[in-house]
Amino acid sequence: MKYDLSVVVTFHREGILAHATLRSYMLSRARAEASGFKVQLILVMDNADAETTGFVRLHPDLRGDEVVIDASVGDSALARNEGVLHSLGSFVCTLDGDDLINRDYFQRHIECARQHSGKFILHPELVVSFGMYNAFNWQIDQRGPYYSRESLLLINPWISAVFARREVFAEIPYTACYPGSTGFGYEDWYWNCETTAAGYEHLIAPATAYYYRRKFSGSVNEASKALQAVMPPSRLFDFQEAK
Numbered sequence: 001m002k003y004d005l006s007v008v009v010t011f012h013r014e015g016i017l018a019h020a021t022l023r024s025y026m027l028s029r030a031r032a033e034a035s036g037f038k039v040q041l042i043l044v045m046d047n048a049d050a051e052t053t054g055f056v057r058l059h060p061d062l063r064g065d066e067v068v069i070d071a072s073v074g075d076s077a078l079a080r081n082e083g084v085l086h087s088l089g090s091f092v093c094t095l096d097g098d099d100l101i102n103r104d105y106f107q108r109h110i111e112c113a114r115q116h117s118g119k120f121i122l123h124p125e126l127v128v129s130f131g132m133y134n135a136f137n138w139q140i141d142q143r144g145p146y147y148s149r150e151s152l153l154l155i156n157p158w159i160s161a162v163f164a165r166r167e168v169f170a171e172i173p174y175t176a177c178y179p180g181s182t183g184f185g186y187e188d189w190y191w192n193c194e195t196t197a198a199g200y201e202h203l204i205a206p207a208t209a210y211y212y213r214r215k216f217s218g219s220v221n222e223a224s225k226a227l228q229a230v231m232p233p234s235r236l237f238d239f240q241e242a243k
Helices: 017-034 050-057 076-085 105-113 149-153 166-171 187-197 220-226
Strands: 003-011 039-046 067-071 089-096 120-131 135-138 163-165 201-214
Touching (some): 003 017, 003 050, 003 076, 003 105, 017 039, 039 076, 076 089, 076 166, 089 105, 089 166, 105 163, 105 201, 187 201
Parallel strands (some): 039 067
Antiparallel strands (some): 089 163, 120 135, 120 163
């Protein structure tokens, strides 16, 4: 079966939080399908504990056509790659197993993508952080006035939730970092830099919101910060290539 969109969700040890997350994602799937789009849902259980596995596999909103993958790669980047391998959609959207989205998130991303051509990647317009602290920020559009290539050396202007043609993830898969043993981290930041170096533009899907759960413990980003991890060397900052 051909889909307009494959949604790849990675789960680890989210526990009961996985229930609300799946309810949010499946409400958005229903809205997109009511507008005529076909959405495939891929759930990657990467070393997921028994509680999380139970909440996902027994979720009352599952309808039976979801792809559930038991994986043991032990890394968010490789878990996303595993999900992409099973995707059948023209586009792929990556999401985490403890966050939330607005109800027409998928519909608006697909509609926005159909208005663009060439090499592009979409991001939600608004990020609302909640949990450990509460905040919100508007994400940067590369065609807008606030983007600078050099800033990517210091900050990651986009969260890990991305939307792109399936071929983009095949051309530039996520790279595992393992900060505890390598000192490198932030696989999504690195992916953003590598795709930018390959000529992809990072754009905003208007009127989309991502609700980002800031965890008190167990966050890979916070663990990377504690280890003082750095991003792997990216082609984006290669001097010869920049010339």
